[in-house]
Amino acid sequence: MDIGAPVPSRRLGPYALTDKGIAALLTRYEFHDSVVRRVIIDQHFGRKPRGRAVRLVIDARVVDEAMRWEPVCLDLVDVKRFRIDEIQGPAGVLFDPPRFTRFxxxxxxxxxxxxxxxxxxxxxxxxxxxxxxxxxxxxxxxSVLEPWSV
Incomplete structure (x- = not known):
C-alpha cells in the first residue's frame, strides 16, 4: 500500500508554541493560500494509554526569502479534541494564518x-x-522541514 511520500525530516526546530514561538512562526511565514499537506493523528492504545498527538504539515511561504515555499510542521501534544470537516472549495487551503488562543x-x-x-x-x-x-x-x-523529495 503506497500512502505517498513520507513527511520530510526536521531541518530546524522544534520551537515551543509559546507566545514567543507563535510570534516567530507567524513572522516567518505568510499563510495566505498555503496548503495543509498532511494531517497525521497518532493515538496510542494499550495498558498505559497516552494522549493523542497530531502532526500538521503545511506548505507556507517564507516572508524574508522571496516568498519561496517551505514545509512547516506543527506537532501537537496531548490533543484533547479536534475537528476536521469537509471544506467547500479547495481542500486544505488556508486563507488566513492559524489563530492561536488559550482557554x-x-x-x-x-x-x-x-x-x-x-x-x-x-x-x-x-x-x-x-x-x-x-x-x-x-x-x-x-519545526521547519527539509524540502519535499517528490
Whole structure:
C-alpha cells in the first residue's frame, strides 16, 4: 500500500508554541493560500494509554526569502479534541494564518480563523463552533522541514 511520500525530516526546530514561538512562526511565514499537506493523528492504545498527538504539515511561504515555499510542521501534544470537516472549495487551503488562543489551560489552533475577522473568540466552545479545522492541545511545537523529495 503506497500512502505517498513520507513527511520530510526536521531541518530546524522544534520551537515551543509559546507566545514567543507563535510570534516567530507567524513572522516567518505568510499563510495566505498555503496548503495543509498532511494531517497525521497518532493515538496510542494499550495498558498505559497516552494522549493523542497530531502532526500538521503545511506548505507556507517564507516572508524574508522571496516568498519561496517551505514545509512547516506543527506537532501537537496531548490533543484533547479536534475537528476536521469537509471544506467547500479547495481542500486544505488556508486563507488566513492559524489563530492561536488559550482557554481553560489548553491551546486552540484554528486553521479557519477568517470567520472571526478581527474579533477574538470569547471561550473555547466558540473556537470550535463553525470552524472546519481546529485542534485543542495541552502543548505543541513547530519545526521547519527539509524540502519535499517528490
Amino acid at each position: 481553560d489551560g489548553l491551546m486552540q489552533i484554528d486553521l479557519c480563523a477568517e470567520r472571526f475577522g478581527s474579533l477574538r473568540p470569547s471561550n473555547r466552545q466558540e473556537v470550535f463552533e463553525g470552524s472546519e479545522w481546529v485542534f485543542e492541545a495541552v502543548e505543541g511545537t513547530w
